[in-house]
Amino acid sequence: MTLFKLKAAPIILIEDDTNKNILPLLLNIVQQEKSELKMFCFEQPETLWKPVLKTHMNVIFYEDFCTEEYNKYINTKCTVVIDSLNQMCFSIGWNECLRCLKRLYIDPNVNKLVMVLHTDCLPFPKLQLNLNHFACAVVSYDSPDSNKIKVKLKKGGKLERSEEILTYDYKLGLLKCVPVVKESKKDDEPEKPLPANLTTFKIEVDQTEKLEKYKLKLPYMSKINEGESKVFYEPDAVDDWDEEDPDEDLDI
Template sequence: MLNSYLKATPPSKFILINDCLQEKGLPLVYNLNEHHQKLNNKVKCFVFEGNFTKISDVLTSHNIISYDFTKSKEITLDDIKKTFEKELTHDSVIIIDSLVHLIYLYGFDETCKLLNSLIREMKDGQQIITILHIDLLKNSKKTAKYLEHLATLSLTFDPRISRVNYTYKKIRGRVFKQIEAYKFEQGQFVTEVLKKQDVQELILEKINEVSPENLSTFKIGLSEADKKARDELTLPYLPKDSESAEGIIYNFDDEDDWDEEDPDDDLDL
């Protein structure tokens, strides 16, 4: 399901990838770049990250145009906006590496204004892909929440349980939220929809798990051998299936009183 949204036609305008040190978003960006190259879309990378591995260095052989804004400190936000507007042409895809460094350079408010203005001016066929390093943010939840509000497709990795939580906003305004299992297999991003278990089946399953034997330290239930031995046992006081002269014969003693008289008659009450 998630892969169909990532590669939808027309493409989602603003993809936000929230990654972390345990699960980097670079392999997913690599997959998206391959997808756009097959469609002959023009992929351009805006680099703001200078201390770590740059996406543009990894994708050098993939026919992309790179703009490295880390080489000059004199570049203003207006210069960056003009470059964005110039390169955001028809069927073009812009990768921002990384959004955290853009925020550190020009501030959170100015970065959001820039993204918001670009999203409003974008047309069908254009796309912006951004990576947000959650580990490098002080107020990561607050920042991510606001950027997810701007994004048309936002996703967050949880590598501890191999889950990806994403929100997809359709063209007509409908919002779709989902959690899927994911893995990177032979360089491909593979996701699987988690099956929802029926509530009634889950309740019955839990009830069946509560067995008396599990609540005691000694054996309460019967094994199959015990049940078979019990069924084969003939009790002397129960009627038998076949007629037989055998049985329990009881002879009344003289002291026995088995009549229907009042048992307290001898007490003169």
């Protein structure tokens, strides 16, 4: 599901470093695009990208981006891939690079914009922050685990975050994305307080007090036989027996 949502995003930022292989993910994003693929090779030359993108029929390579000749690059429906934004910023400057990205974003001929950013060699401190705000989807590779990615998707004013494990079958050329399920740590949950700890007086009875309670014999218990219960009443001398109607003075 994450790959499907990722492919549907119009602006995708892939963050990696020199130790990560982004080709399986990049190819999975652009391989089903029917429009032309415009590849801006600021870092790797065209000779290295051609065998990688051989399955995509309509590929046009550029090794520069001249803002004065913008219409020469984007004149038909296309998917734009920039490799990489680091070198593009060094080539034309960050301000000019940002203007080009905004122009590509609003251009009706650009179906999808895929940008590659190397986080281990950022040319400008705020470059990554601005690009994260600009992109609709951000894919970040985990530092220790090269198969683990973090995905941020923006849609309808909402931000979805997830962690995924990528698996790639080189024989079939299939990329799978499995979400990482975080286990809840029960040890970190606070213990429920005992009722005895909620009061300033003692409300529980220990074992010794229970034994003393069972040994206690009340006066009426000597009159109770086993198997049946009876109540014996012996009137006292001070008892006043009045056989008259106690309610005689009431008009009932």
